[in-house]
Amino acid sequence: MLDHSRSTRIGTAELEKKRRDARKAVVAASIGNGLEWFDLVVYGTFAVTISRLFFPTHDEKSSLLLAFATFGVSFLMRPLGAVVIGRYSDKAGRKAGLMLSIVLMFVGTLLIAVAPTAATIGVAAGIIILTARLLQGFSAGGEFASATAFLIEYAPDRKAFYGSWQVATQGAAILLAGLFGFVLNNYLSTQSLESWGWRIPFIFALAIGPVGWYIRTKMDETPEFLATEKSKAPLTEAFVANRGRLWAIVGVVALCSVANYLALYMPTYAIVNLDMTKSAAFASTLIFGIMMAVCAPFVGALADRIGPARIMTFAAIGTLIAALPLFILLVNVPTIATMICIEIVFGFLATAYFAPLPALMASIFPPQIRTTGMSLGYNIAVTVFGGFAPFILTWLIASTGSLLAPSFYLLAIAAVSLVSLTVVRRVYKES
Template sequence: MNATTSASLAASRPNSWRVVVAASIGNALEWFDLVVYGFFAVLIARLFFPTGNDTVSLLLTLGTFGVSFFMRPLGAIVIGAYADRAGRKAALTLSILLMMSGTLIIAILPTYQTIGLAAPLILVAARLMQGFSAGGEFGSATAFLAEHEPGRRGFFASWQVASQGLTTLLAAGFGVVLTGKLSAGQMAAWGWRVPFFFGLLIGPVAWYIRTRLDETPEFLAAETTTTPLRDTLASQKLRLLIAMGVVVLGTVSTYLVLFMPTYGIKQLGLAPSVAFAAIALTGLIQMVFAPLVGHLSDRHGRTRIMLTSAVLLFVLIYPAFVYLVAHPSFGTLIVVQIVLGFLMTGYFGALPGLLSEIFPVQTRTTGMSLSYNIAVTIFGGFGPFIITWLIGATGSKVAPSFYMMFAAVLSLIALIAARRKLGFS
């Protein structure tokens, strides 16, 4: 890059913290709408899938949660390629409009008791719309954050993870307040809709902020391609495979956290407010700790930090669940969530920075969106469903740890490949 281009980039670079705040608010809202559905899965199961069997109803609800993830690779292709052609800002604005539409449908949708079979069918349609939107969100938001300060790519990209922690904290906060203050009848009648309406209130603000953002200097300085998807699939297959592999542990750990309120209520017999309070702590850890991890990854290398976290997760997750099942209390759940929160964030906090460096600017959003969403669809979206099935099939309440250990092995292999094949430290 010559001196003229460097000066142009410096002149066009907007205030970095304004970028972080704007991108994080919109990203947090996107994920809030998705997370709330998972947190209230037990109640939604009874309202929209009343089979007469609680386990079957829950599996149907979690299956619906997973079905939306089939749309994520499509969203990654369409919105990711759009971001590489038209810019990160345009893609971010489109994704939030789609997410708000899906959320509106869920917020006002009558239950099975009112409109019968149409209720779960419309619910699935709304979830598919949200899945399509989320498919383009991660790549667009991560590229947007990473490209404003390439010298501190890990730190700025980590705010994508921090904003998801804010999402978990907000959603869990709603869970604590609503389940603690409202009766079961009130929750079923209208209480579960409150978080979705909250998302709708914040949505227009987030959309307005995103429309006022400047495009990233790195994207403006690069030569764009009209065929980002074809270019990615033609010449970057190894990068796609490695990127998918490193995402596996990040997504499994994230959706295990998402599943923990359901696990605490159904498997450990804990009060809903207790389960949500423990999850809120995990969200707080992720929100505060992720930027520190991103900063450290800029100084000491991303794969080094991620390898350490992955090994610790593999070693500690089984004894953590054994301890939790043997002593199912609020205090025990808090301890396990603290350990899981720090180790998960230690891995996930460095992940966006690594992904943004695996792919070149011209195909960055397409590559990140595809690799992230394919991995999330296969291993994360159906994670709660797989975990519930594993518990039933094995008869063991520690079965969630088996899935986490499997994910850790896959990601460890991918991280080693990233170091040996792509030269990352």
Template sequence: MSSTPAAVPISRPAAWRAVVAASIGNALEWFDLVVYGFFAVVISKLFFPTGNDSVSILLTLGTFGVSFFMRPLGAIVLGAYADRAGRKAALTLSILLMMMGTFIIAVLPTYSTIGVAAPLILVLARLMQGFSAGGEFGSATAFLAEHVPGRRGFFASWQVASQGLTTLLAAIFGVVLTGNLSPEQMSTWGWRVPFIFGLLIGPVAYYIRTRLDETPEFLASVPTTTPLRDTFALNKERLLIAIGTVVLGTVATYLVLFMPTYAIRQLGLAPSVAFTAILLTGAIQMVLSPFVGHFSDTHGRTRIMLISAVLLLVLIYPLFTWLVGHPTFGTLLVVQAVLGVLMTGYFAALPGLLSEMFPVATRTTGMSLAYNIAVTVFGGFGPFIITWLIASTGSKAAPSFYLIFAAVVSLVALMAARKRLGFK
């Protein structure tokens, strides 16, 4: 494990201010990404009207995935910037970029108004958001983990809890809008409401982040001028193992993101029902994450992650088979609850583990690269791959196939982290 440099102790109130500042900004950044996935059905008809609903939704989900090609670039640029200039500077810059992308989507005319320019501009906005998100995870996780090194797991887990808040907020918008607006109203203006909400709250998050103090660990360290080169030169094995550990977390996260579209299109459930079930998953992730983080501090990160990964591997196919055979609100609720608990059990311990894999001088660069390479390859196109699997296999339980694959990859990486790097 990486050594911890001597750092000036930080007070408990200051640590909790850091949690609030990083979490609210991170939640708002991810809110815009999640909303796009949740409202994929509406967006597909407005910006990709091919005359074939299946093609339209594939194009929309493909656009969702295209933005992830920018994540590794964002990880390199913003991650290296955070290791050179500080975590605070990178967090402030990333939220500004996300606000710009959100503004474009919130006001963008649809295909019927400006033709082919609409989907092209939409792709540009998503690329901008992808670049911003590429630097967010590493910067936010390093910022949280470096305030109280003895409790890295607990404080870093708030990054995952804030993503649960994101899911919860997006699902609330889904329930309220789909339950109270007609399809015409949703297409005309309803789908823009969540993006406008994120745009209005963005300046608040930006203000909070500009008032932050830098982390004690970063201030006590000697920054490197070549964090990217140092990461590849000195931490190649750690980077590969870190990428592997992220795979299951990102696939599970984007499977949850895809569930409203899946429930509506494959199970024939009402949109309000689909979004209500997602509310439970978001609430579980938000509430359970700090407990998992605390447990990882006291009992070891890989131990709890291994248990969660094995349970996901064993249970996910039977759960989806049951859901397909009994496509009711109650069944969907149970599946979402089990998925939420196991996903959180794995994902909430992950930031603490990643933060300990890399030294302070290259921590944000290493984490950003590992996370975003895995997210780009396995997560961003997850909804697209799942849709393709369903169409190719003819099985509505096909989403479970992808999660099983991810669980196997991450189990191998976790064993390597234990045997090669000495993590427990």
């Protein structure tokens, strides 16, 4: 009896230590993930200003298209970053991949923060922005999967809950970027905003990078990685031996990617197409960020009880039902109250779909190729479906003349993801 009691205390102590390590892993992994998303969302938030400063043309819509094209082109680097950093993480360790990605993201942010405008150096200004975005895209290609593997492999239990903090920090990044957009656009003159104000959030991001790098240096490699026999060819294993899992995940990730980048696009959509005020537009971004940051851990905890794929299926069906009616409402009643209500619904659906995703992705790939598989699946989907979403939506609206075009795109992607989730549940037996 004494031996049993003693072993119980030892087991409890070991579990508590593992949970403390998991909480430290949340901070180490999430801060870099938050930096990545903050940079991405800030660029989209200030797209109108950036288009004028770095891609000036005689037509404002053409300048905006160039700014969003630069945003989208950077996503072409994501699959390359997924291959390089994902493979590196599966061979050298999750920590090594995290260290590399945060340094590259910092350098890309620095280039944007200090870039001279087109009025100073002409076309070269746009090239600098493009270079910075390509570097950030390469970094982001390996960040999400390396951070997710790091979190999941440290978690002793409640893996969906711990993985959901990836999503919560993305919501916090969207919220913070929205705050910068709201404050700077409302309290600075157009001249001040264009001369120096737009640089403030990028300078702020520069302060996060070194903090994240320092925290990551203090973490040990994950026990699961150390105990796993290393793959000699993780890229080949992911593309050949696990190709079915890879393409299923591409389809699953599509919806969360489009939903997130649609949220990023909404302020521009509201200002340019609905003639809404900047304060109303950026308020909507704040609501979406709050929903994601607050709700993600609760959804993750629920996913540990009933299964990630089940929750994601309900969220995908909800998106199919709600997308078109909500956009019809917004187009016909373009008020701040309507915008806030719509962002609450979209924010909840996006969080319900995205929060369980890290745990689902980590469980579907074997440990020896986990980062490579997740990196490729995630970034192929983000590149194909999400990265060019702002550009595609701007082009669709201009070409069709329909302000409902964003809802049609969202409906199509939701259908793709719902089919992919069905494959994951029935073929790979993931709940």
